[in-house]
Amino acid sequence: MASDTLTEAQWRQYERDGYLHLGRLLDDRQLAAMQQRLDDIMLGKADIDYGRMLMQLDSETGKYEDAGVQSRGHKGATLNYRKIQDLEIDPLFLAFIRRPLFHHICRRVHGPGPIGLFRAMFMNKPAGKGTWLPWHQDRWTDLDRDPQITIWLALDPATRANGCVQIIPGSHHELLNPEHASGFLTEQMAAERCTGDRVRYVELKPGEAMLLHNWLLHASDRNQSSQSRRAFSICYMDGHSVSKRGENFFPVFDADSEPANA
Numbered sequence: 263m264a265s266d267t268l269t270e271a272q273w274r275q276y277e278r279d280g281y282l283h284l285g286r287l288l289d290d291r292q293l294a295a296m297q298q299r300l301d302d303i304m305l306g307k308a309d310i311d312y313g314r315m316l317m318q319l320d321s322e323t324g325k326y327e328d329a330g331v332q333s334r335g336h337k338g339a340t341l342n343y344r345k346i347q348d349l350e351i352d353p354l355f356l357a358f359i360r361r362p363l364f365h366h367i368c369r370r371v372h373g374p375g376p377i378g379l380f381r382a383m384f385m386n387k388p389a390g391k392g393t394w395l396p397w398h399q400d401r402w403t404d405l406d407r408d409p410q411i412t413i414w415l416a417l418d419p420a421t422r423a424n425g426c427v428q429i430i431p432g433s434h435h436e437l438l439n440p441e442h443a444s445g446f447l448t449e450q451m452a453a454e455r456c457t458g459d460r461v462r463y464v465e466l467k468p469g470e471a472m473l474l475h476n477w478l479l480h481a482s483d484r485n486q487s488s489q490s491r492r493a494f495s496i497c498y499m500d501g502h503s504v505s506k507r508g509e510n511f512f513p514v515f516d517a518d519s520e521p522a523n524a
C-alpha cells in the first residue's frame with residue numbers, strides 16, 4: 263500500500279507531468295465497501311439523504327450533451343448514473359477524503375491555511391454506455407481562485423476499452439480557454455493539441471489512484487466494454503475560496519492542522 267507522503271522525486275515528477283500515479287490506496291475490503299456503497303446509492307438502497315446529493319443519469323445516446331439533468335435527488339433505481347456528487351455526506355467517502363496522504367498533498371500545494379472541498383464525486387461509465395467527455399481543464403470562472411488538485415480513484419479496472427482518463431502530460435502550465443465557464447477547450451484547440459502521440463491513456467487497476475493538476479488537459483471516452491468504469495474523484499481547494507454563486511464549500515482540513523501519520 264502507498265505511503266502517507268510523497269517523496270521529493272514524486273513531487274518533481276508531478277510538477278513536470280501534471281499528474282502522478284499514487285499506487286494502490288484501497289485494500290480488497292475497502293474497495294468492495296466503496297463499490298457496494300455506490301451501487302446501493304444508485305439503486306436507492308442507501309441510508310443517505312438523497313435530497314442533498316447531485317445525481318445525473320447517463321446519456322442514452324452517448325453524447326455528452328444528452329446526459330441527464332444534474333440536480334439533487336434520486337432519479338430511479340438503476341446503475342446507469344453518470345455522476346453523483348456531494349459524497350462527503352457519506353462517512354465512508356469522507357474518511358477517504360480526509361486520508362493523511364491527501365492532507366500531506368494539500369498542505370504542500372496550499373500551505374498552512376484551511377482546505378476545502380470543491381467536489382467529491384462518483385464518475386461512472388456504465389458497461390457499454392458513457393459519453394465522450396471533451397478535452398478540458400478543471401477550472402470554473404465563478405470561483406475567485408482555481409482549485410489546484412484532484413485525486414482520481416479507480417473503483418474498477420480503468421482501461422482504454424472502458425473509457426479511462428486520457429491526458430496530455432505537461433499541459434498544466436497554461437490556461438487555454440479562460441473564458442469558458444468550466445474550462446472546456448474549443449474544438450479547434452483540442453484538434454491542435456490533443457491528438458496522436460501527445461495523448462496518454464491512464465490505465466489503473468481497481469483501488470489505484472492518481473493525483474491530477476487541475477489545469478492538466480484531460481478527457482475520457484465512451485465505455486465500449488462489458489466492464490463498468492466506476493471512479494471516485496475529489497477536487498480540493500483553498501478553504502478561503504469564494505464563489506460568485508454564493509456556494510458554501512465543505513471544510514476538509516483546518517488551518518495549521520498536520521497530517522496524522524506523516
Ligand SMILES: O=C(O)CCC(=O)C(=O)O
Binds near residue numbers: 414
Ligand atoms: O472520470 C472521468 O472520466 C473524468 C473525470 C474528470 O474530468 C475529473 O475528475 O475532473
